[in-house]
Amino acid sequence: MENHTDIETLLTKYFEGKTTPPENEQIEAWLNADEEHLHIARQLNTLYLAVDTQHITKKIDTEKALDKVKSKTKVRNLSRWGWTQRIAAILSVPLLIGVLALYPDRRQPVVTAQMVEIKTNAGMTTSVLLPDSTVVHLNSESSLRYPTFFAGDVRQVELNGEAYFDVTHHPRKRFIVSTPHHSQVEVYGTSFNVEAYGNETPISTTLIKGSVGFIYKNSKGKFQKSMLSPRQKLVYSPQTGDIKCYVTSGESEISWKDGKLIFNDTPLDEVLHMLGKRFNVEFVLSNKELKGCSFTGTFTHQRLERIMEYFRISSRIRWRYIDSADIKTEKLKIEVY
Structure with missing residues (x-):
């Protein structure tokens, strides 16, 4: 050729x-x-x-x-x-063009890494196999950018949204997940979940096994690294630069990748956050007294209305759909009161 x-x-x-x-x-x-x-x-x-x-x-x-x-x-x-995975995603890649370059004298192919971007639609998830055999599960309304191959001594990807990583161990190649607000997760061969949507919401990392370091800009504007142990969840506030660490089984944080919703004494605002991602719905909590409520339960294929009725019967919350004046809005709104 x-x-x-x-x-x-x-x-x-x-x-x-x-x-x-x-x-x-x-x-x-x-x-x-x-x-x-x-x-x-x-x-x-x-x-x-x-x-x-x-x-x-x-x-x-x-x-x-x-x-x-x-x-x-x-x-x-x-x-x-x-x-045959559920690829309900948008793939953006400079396909083929520039992947091969030829030396004019030797006419030997030189491989240049191209950036691939996977985006999931609202309410959808997908799975990605990276060039190093690392498996990434991508949650709703998320994007992942990675090269067609990893060169040098660092394997770096960019995440905006939520993903579960099962990283292939490589002793001489660090794995780094870059997230919004100048933060990143440095990985040492492990399984973990990252939620890092590109707005003012907190960034969280939940470690299932192995070891990770979360690098962030602290309240003094200086970069700092915090190491996590298995069954720990770190939550970082970009506005204040503060972090908090919690002990967790990890079940609730990673259940989404298996199509489940698992609540274990989970606060209502976190429950609504998880439901919003799963069903592409925006919740409005008008009764602030309900913030103290928490819920326990496991849901798999139930419709949103069925789940909300479960909450209504088991507690004092009420809910209703809100008619939106903006016909262009893609998300339904539900008031919880």
Whole structure:
């Protein structure tokens, strides 16, 4: 293939199952020429599937074809990811263009990392496999930016929203999650949850196992690191620069990734916050005396109305839908009184 445009065109046809036998031979020759070519093809195939998940049902099994080439070249075993996950997300990526560059003299491919951005719609979640095999579960109205591969001694991603990370341990490559308000989570091979929406709401980190350090700007405007132990939750207030740490089982904080809502003596304002993310609803708490209420219960596939009725029966709260004057608003409003 003469240049990266030819590679791009042929690989796209290959993923769609539209290549001719001579073109298949040309692609396989290119894949066999260098181990890095196979890595590039897998990355592009992943992006291709993510952009249009309907391609999963195509008759051609691209992963199987790449595995066949891999067995010929005896390259290392690469992780695979089932894209039959709920990808109710928007993928923004400078697709293919610029992924390959050629030295004019040697005409050898040079890989340049591109940034991929995954965004979830309101009320939706999705899962992402990062290039280092780290698994990220992304909650409603969240975005995650990461490179197509991690270069150097730092693996860094950017999160705006909420995500659960199961980080692949690498002793010589730190994993860093950059979050709003100049804060970040420094990871040492672990599982944890981060909630960091880009507004004035608090940022929280809940550690399930392993070790993380939360780096933030304190009340004096200086950066500070606070280490967490398993079953600890740190809450950071960007306005004041203060942090608070709590002991938690982690069940309530990470239940969303399994499609559940688990409340364990959870305060009402936190309950409404979790319901709002799950059902894309804005709650208005007009009776401030209810802030002292807390709830315990587990919900899986129940509708919002069913959950709210449970709260009404088990406590003194009342609720009703509020008609919005703004017809463009995407969220329903519910008054709790």
